[in-house]
């Protein structure tokens with residue numbers, strides 16, 4: 001970052017909530033925050049009961065709150081029944097808000113469409129009736145592979161209305177990744193689009209679905225519903241493929257919500273872990289909905305007057321929790337954007353905030369960093385050139401935000417008057433866990449501050465003992481919370497082993513390292529496993545390694561992250577070919593070839609930035625790849641660390657060429 005700001009100075013600065021903000025906030029001042037925390041800690045059962053009764057509409061009231069008898073397989077509100085879509089849509093119609101705008105959709109090319117709660121409800125009902133007419137119902141799994149669109153949101157809501165379990169696959173994943181998820185979740189229905197439009201480019205989606213269904217086991221899918229977004233030719237399988245507009249046509253605009261048990265899986269979302277196979281994170285209906293609604297209201301201090309904009313894609317958990325479920329349950333008006341932040345110019349986000357009078361803006365550090373760079377190169381698209389006076393709150397999610405980027409965001413986007421909420425959470429946590437409350441928490445740039453009420457987070461050592469101030473250790477959550485992951489789809493053992501290791505005696509292990517400061521604030525230090533964060537996207541190093549070694553030229557591969565000023569981390573692959581390590585043009589060609597291979601196997605987002613070739617990989621005498629050393633090599637740093645445990649110390653020198 002070229003900014004001359006001194007990090008140490010920023011880190012020691014504290015920003016108190018602006019008085020006017022605190023005065024009107026839902027949770028105002030630290031005393032109110034502490035009171036809520038105490039209330040939740042004193043009698044969690046009563047606290048969660050009150051929240052669930054007041055925030056959600058139940059079809060059958062629950063009697064029991066939390067059942068821990070089969071820990072770590074917890075259940076919440078288990079004997080209650082509700083419908084998630086009813087809680088996101090019908091409730092607003094019943095409150096006289098049918099004409100309130102639910103979605104302001106802006107497409108890649110800048111055209112705008114607004115959808116009221118009444119219209120969204122009708123659309124969801126028509127799609128749900130169409131899906132039902134095809135023969136799908138409660139408990140069936142549907143895969144979605146769709147662009148950011150009103151249709152994607154409506155389709156997810158339609159699944160929820162019928163009790164179908166959806167699993168959204170991000171459009172940046174390849175046909176192979178899509179296939180793996182279809183088979184694992186056992187989907188009989190796929191919903192996709194002909195193509196997506198991003199930055200003026202047409203990126204086919206249906207084509208990838210056709211390819212995925214051609215691989216082994218892909219024939220479990222009986223129907224493919226296709227939203228016509230981009231036009232142009234698509235292949236068609238008669239009897240299997242259905243246009244979304246045909247599916248909806250002539251369907252009634254009413255569809256009775258199906259009453260589902262509180263623990264009925266709302267969705268499965270695949271995410272990278274520490275093995276080559278992604279984990280299907282399974283979420284519940286009631287507990288998940290409760291927490292996403294509550295956190296939308298708490299963290300964003302959101303009210304029905306706000307215009308909320310979360311820039312995440314529905315393919316990731318942020319899109320699920322804060323676009324499709326949280327924002328709708330809270331009855332907000334939200335902006336949904338199809339495109340990318342730098343098209344047609346680097347001021348697109350600022351222009352959109354100005355155009356739609358956005359009041360709450362929630363984005364990822366990687367976007368902020370790329371826009372800092374872009375506004376240095378294109379000063380006419382600096383945020384200062386736009387009218388951003390509608391903004392009252394800024395948020396950040398997905399990766400640590402470095403203090404310099406935080407300050408730039410605070411000063412240039414928020415004009416030093418909007419609090420910045422740095423929200424720490426995960427696909428598995430369902431919603432925010434550590435975050436400032438904008439009307440209460442004093443902010444420290446670079447820290448996600450404190451746990452939300454009801455969350456018992458701590459930093460512990462490997463035996464589960466709480467660590468003192470300043471000591472780095474494992475970030476854990478000691479008590480269950482309503483939106484926590486319920487299962488790894490089809491693999492209970494993996495759920496237990498990944499998140500509840502025996503040594504930690506029942507605590508949830510996040511997989512992040514953290515430390516706390518003298519005020520108890522949490523500072524995230526990074527992952528404990530080889531999960532990488534590239535442009536805010538969570539990628540498994542092992543997954544990319546598996547893809548590489550599946551190529552006939554490759555004997556062994558190790559993938560690590562290298563810090564990158566814009567994308568957070570960049571993928572670096574160390575590769576041993578079956579032939580001797582190439583150099584020069586040959587290495588260039590093979591590297592390009594392997595990058596395309598990774599794009600095909602995992603997705604373009606996983607393409608290695610740097611490829612380095614060697615005749616072996618650095619290993620310990622027991623045969624473990626020494627990733628710690630590879631990380632230093634990837635960063636171009638000198639190896640001053642002890643290499644005495646290395647079986648073959650000379651190999652490191654070989655990896656000097658970067659392709």
Ligand code: WTA
Nearest residue numbers: 397398399400422423424425426427524538
């Ligand atoms: C990282 C995204 C620091 C962290 C919602 C976590 C963060 C992983 C933050 C989850 C933050 C997310 N500060 N690190 N505010 N938010 N992370 O599942 O390493 O895509 O474990 O969920 O992102 O990524 P996931």
